[in-house]
Amino acid sequence: MSDVLILNGRVVDPASGIDEARDLLLRDGKIAALDKPGSLKNIEAAETIDASGLVVAPGLVDVHVHLREPGQTYKETIATGTAAAAAGGFTTVVAMPNTMPVNDSVAGLEWMLSPQRGAVVKLFAMPAATMGSMGATLTDFAALHKAGALGFTDDGKPILEDAIMREALIAAARLGVPISQHAEDTHLTGGCSMNAGPVAFRLGLRGMTIEAESRIVERDIRLLREIEKSEHLRPHLHVQHISTGRALEAIREAKRQGLHVTCEAAPHHFTLTDEAIGDYDTNAKMNPPLRAEADRQAVLAGLADGTVDCIATDHAPHAAHEKEQEFERAPNGITGLETALGLALRVLHRAQGLSLSKILSLMSTSPAAIVSLADRGSLAVGSIADVVVFDPAAQWNFAAKDSRSKSKNTPFDGASMLGRVHATVSEGRIVFRQ
Amino acid sequence: MTQESQRPKKFSYAAGSLLSVADLSVEDVSAILSVASQLERRPTAERARLLAGRRIALLFYESSTRTRTSFELAAKSLGATTTLVSDKSSSIEKGESLKDTGLTLRALGAECIILRHPSSGAPFVLARETGVPVLNAGDGMHEHPSQALLDVRTMLMRLPGRDASTATAKSLDGVTVVITGDILHSRVARSNALLLPRLGAKVLLCGPEPLLPEVALHLGAGVEIVRDFDAALRRAQVVMMLRIQKERLAGLELDLANYIERYQLNGERLAARAPDALVMHPGPMIRGLEISGDVADGPNSAIELQVSNGLSVRSALLLRALYTGGFESVTV
Ligand SMILES: [Zn+2]
Secondary structure (H helix, E strand, C coil): CCCEEEEEEEEEECCCCEEEEEEEEEECCEEEEEECCCCCCCCCCCEEEECCCCEEEECEEEEEECCCCCCCCCCCCHHHHHHHHHHCCEEEEEECCCCCCCCCCHHHHHHHHCHHHCCCCEEEECCCCEHHHCCCCECCHHHHHHCCCCCEECCCCCCCCHHHHHHHHHHHHHHCCCEEECCCCCCCCCCCCEECCHHHHHHCCCEECHHHHHHHHHHHHHHHHHHHHHHCCCCCEEECCCCCHHHHHHHHHHHHCCCCEEEEECHHHHHCCHHHHCCCCHHHCCCCCCCCHHHHHHHHHHHHHCCCCEECCCECCCCHHHHCCCCCCCCCCCCCCCCHHHHHHHHHHHHCCCCHHHHHHHHHHHHHHHCCCCCCCCCCCCCECCEEEEEEEEEEECCHHHCCCCCCCCCCCCCEEEEEEEEEEECCEEEEEC | CCCCCCCCCCCCCCCCCECCHHHCCHHHHHHHHHHHHHHHHCCHHHHCCCCCCCEEEEEECCCCCHHHHHHHHHHHHCCCEEEEEECCCHHHHCCCCHHHHHHHHHHCCCCEEEEEECCCCHHHHHHHHHCCCEEEEEECCCECHHHHHHHHHHHHHHCCCCCCCCCCCCCCCCCEEEEECCCCCCHHHHHHHHHHHHHCCEEEEECCCCCCCHHHHHHCCCEEECCCHHHHHHCCCEEEECCCCHHHCCCCCCCHHHHHHHHCECHHHHHHHCCCCEEECCCCCCECCCECHHHHCCCCECHHHHHHHHHHHHHHHHHHHHCCCCHHHCCC
């Protein structure tokens, strides 16, 4: 494979604590050298990226995306979704299993991960925890793990039965992978299409309470504790798209007690509140819903103090005709791969004062660690050559029509972004260039 | 704290649309009332020329006698042609989307669509997807703007010393309106609670917690929650009773006997607490439940006047949506 040189950039690698000018050599899909500026200039490389004034960081990792293939390729395909990922600076994405059919078999997983799907960046998957994500019978964890599963989840369909969740946590713990849970007590959210509160009342929409999220998180944490005691295993619970202060408090306490809990937060939850729904804008409809300002602040605090381990987009493309419906009828979800970095820098870096290194850790090093990708999320020599080069000071407005995703369902059309991806390198190949 | 939250997306809607009372300025309300009054004074034949040849579609996803008939008669009195598409008719039954149904009506020449829909916010979808003026004739638990406007007109006609042909921020100064019943599920309550305070009224919402959650207080300034109906009545110049919407109660436990005991407006209660109050009800009424028959038919009742005001206010709204000469120029 041909060499790529990335020269004159400010290298920010949270994994090794580096934040200084370095030149980078990528060879055979690996990081081959990370040296003082000027020391690599005599190498003949097929491609050279001049990163003057730009940040060079480990490629971003998203542990929660919906690529809709197989089954709903009118919304997205693996090829288009990963192209959007590359444009957003992501080099690794983890596909959720709620495809059609549900990704609950080795054959399905292998089909999804096959090179024939045309993934532009590295694609991994978390298959379903239960057959058909019906919450009744566990899938074949061992076989799926052998075929590449990074963890198991019934995302969108929370595992409600205590016994099944317990069984899933135990089986996953034996394999050393997480159970990733969409925390929603659906007994409490029937007919609900947004967050409960003053906005829902005014709009005449039924609202999901914060308890619907925190109850499941609290239940899952209780199961972790019980399993640690009785089974002498250390199960890993990963809580998806955390959106409420109450659930965060439960996770904070569980971490204090040494339980293996991690969680992710989505850019829309730290950027927007339920006021963004305005005139029933279905592009502000997702699950968990946009919350009140107090919960947004709680997510920001969790990101700052480490309670939130990583940022994940929950990229959820839908066709225009599906969103052009009555609010209660429109599907949940928004696209997110191309706006994540710009929002993280705007909201977390500029407004909240989090360091670039901290934000890059939340978006690369830490999510890679959650799914045990030891050779990703770092620029250390020998790591896989996944790199993002971006201008941290660029201010621009996102235009949904320019998105690489097949779908344009985003509340951030026209929104201001801070930081623009200049180039994305996946396993030593330049897969996106501004 | 820094507020990075972006503003909600601004959509544009055809002029003359009425989706929420929040879209109306006090001047808009005044113009609507003024035109309603002028229309009532016009000879029938002259009125029937105002929208002659214009096409109005009534799109009703929920059954409704009062509102549908009222809009239909209003349109016909102005000379417009109306077509009714209801939940019993084919395209809706076949599961066509609201957008496509709207586009079909537009293609067939509908210049204005009156929409009743069980889903909150549906009129917003229809208005932005078709670009046609849309009048919200009740959407889910959200709003019923024409009802609030006819309620205002009724209050101004019946309360002493008020002028029903105009509105200002002081039109209802000193007036306390008690709205009692199933506030949670009521679009009439929301529209009134949003509109009346802007005309100077105080709104007291009254009902048990399951039907009136505390969060209702956030509807805006000028809104108060009073759980004790008798206490609220003592302050009332107007009392508006709402039906218990059994079909929307899903899961809520309500002891009807206890509800009647605490919240029914009956002759005895009215005479004791608010003998001069104006009694209103948006209908349909359930006599013997939220209101007793003697009160509904009694001298305080403005219920029939509400119905007839529906006709004139809705005529004004149709003119506002369609009158090519400009709404302001409808003068007598
Ligand atoms: Zn998801």
